[in-house]
Amino acid sequence: MTGRILEIRFCFLLGFIFALMIILKMELLVNIYPSIRHVILLPSQTYKEQSPSPTLESNDHVNKLLRKEKIELLMKLRARGMGHAEESCDIETALLFLKSNNDTSMETYVDPFEGMLPIGGKDWSFNSTVSCLHINSTNFPLHSAGKGRPYLIPRCSKDDVSLIKVTNSNTSFPVFEFPDKCLKKIIDKFCSKGFVVPNILHYIWFGQQDFEFMYFVAIYSAYKNQKPCLIFVYYDNVPKGVWWDILLFSVTNIVQVKMDPPSEISGKKIIYVQHKADIVRLQILKEYGGIYSDTDQIILRSLDSLRNNACTMGMAADAFLGSALILARRNATFINKWITSYSSYNPNDWGGNSVIMATKLTKQHPDSIHVYRHYCVFYPHYSVLFDRNYKWSYSYAFHIYKPGRMKQLKNMNFSSIRTLNATGGAIFRFILFDNKELCI
Incomplete structure (x- = not known):
């Protein structure tokens, strides 16, 4: 019985040490790349993005810099085997370009989505709710x-x-x-x-x-x-x-x-x-x-x-x-x-x-x-x-x-x-x- 208790305590200790190592690694990355708090996602997580503030949305130059920063950050994270398995298609497009050209810099990247109007609204937290029309097979669409x-x-x-x-x-x-x-x-x-x-x-x-x-x-x-x-x-x-x-x-x-x-x-x-x-x-x-x-x-x-x-x-x-x-x-x-x-x-x-x-x-x-x-x-x-x-x-x-x-x-x-x-x-x-x- 005593041996069994020691074995359980040992397993708990190993688990605690492993969790602590992960936390320390994450904190290290955050210190190196401060914007990681808004970007890094593990494969098991649902993709959620901070809703941009109206000030940033109205400033194209700032948005472009933030997007560039996010892409460069993801390149570094994926090189270390971290980061989400798949981001939005505009981000993935940039990552694909950089990977194909063996270039970790955004200086040579021409953004094909510049000037393209995004759809789906600004809130991509996937938690927001709205009051929807109660449509069914007899009243869709309302102007048919x-x-x-x-x-x-x-x-x-x-x-x-x-x-x-x-x-x-x-x-x-x-x-x-x-x-x-x-x-x-x-x-x-x-x-x-x-x-x-x-x-x-x-x-x-x-x-x-x-x-x-x-x-x-x-x-x-x-x-x-x-x-x-x-x-x-x-x-x-x-x-x-x-x-x-x-x-x-x-x-x-x-x-x-x-x-x-x-x-x-x-x-x-x-x-x-x-x-x-x-x-x-x-x-x-x-x-x-x-x-x-x-x-x-x-x-x-x-x-x-x-x-x-x-x-x-x-x-x-x-x-x-x-x-x-x-x-x-x-x-x-x-x-x-x-x-x-x-x-x-x-x-x-x-x-x-x-x-x-x-x-x-x-x-x-x-x-x-x-x-x-x-x-x-x-x-x-x-x-x-x-x-x-x-x-x-x-x-x-x-x-x-x-x-x-x-x-x-x-x-x-x-x-x-x-x-x-x-x-x-x-x-x-x-x-x-x-x-x-x-x-x-």
Whole structure:
């Protein structure tokens, strides 16, 4: 018994000494880098940032210096194996640049976000609450197409094309085929002004899975934040369910396109429906140009700043190009080369002709595509969606990673997101309630 007591006391003593060493190490870092008190975060902590004071917010020069100080500090911390695993995308972008250029100085860094308006407000403590509208499937949105806003319907004649405005929600909407000469003329006349890439969204819906809440939020986010001329939904079977009905009721410019997914390419049978969608998205962009988006890609801000390149894509968390968001002009060189690469299609290679091939092509033809190598198109990493909070004030979009989360995603709705204190909840509230804060 005495030996057991001594063993327990010894363990407590070791634990105390270990804790004391950690505290002393932290105090040493604080003495060396005073601003660490506002920056340093351990991997187990939820990311919280001090809300900047109005004085600092109004002083761009001071903000820039503080940001530079934070980036340089994080470089030093990570070199010592400390610091949070992932900061906001604007900070991660700077760290990626400095790491890639073997330079610990900020003097050569050109901030791509300078002058870019942050979204999501100033308070990123993730503890603030607001009074949210009590919206549900019967009253969203408060000013919907079904309550007076006109729907846009493409019409073509021999001599002209037009977008007809219809206020009756019971109107029978035309269903187009792909490709369609009328739609191409509509895009040229109404959707291509001032930019290389037309302001149209493309979504593909193959199969008979349920049209879930997250798909509704994704398409609605593009409608709200990108304000596209038209939104094309390509399907083999009409999407069904309450969230599809709400989407049609809420979004005034959806164009439905019926198409059969390809069964083979280059003489080889296509096994996976995802491969069929991979091929079709390229055919659509070749034919019409525009913005292709996966149905689980949330658009957080306007993509107009990306629409003056022939083709634009961003790096995903796995260091490959992310094919969930592609911007391209009609008949873009990069898209054509990507389509040509399917001559070597391997049905059993999951990403061989999609993201892996796209990444290879960027190295072979760098002048044909603009690659956003920073973290603001697909980051943050999918693990932060429900596990913790992440600051996305400079992000363009957010890709929902579904594997392992489908049960939770299926149970999401207007009510459940009100108090979901994680990145996914904040983003959904930002889209649907116009603020990211927790609802009371």
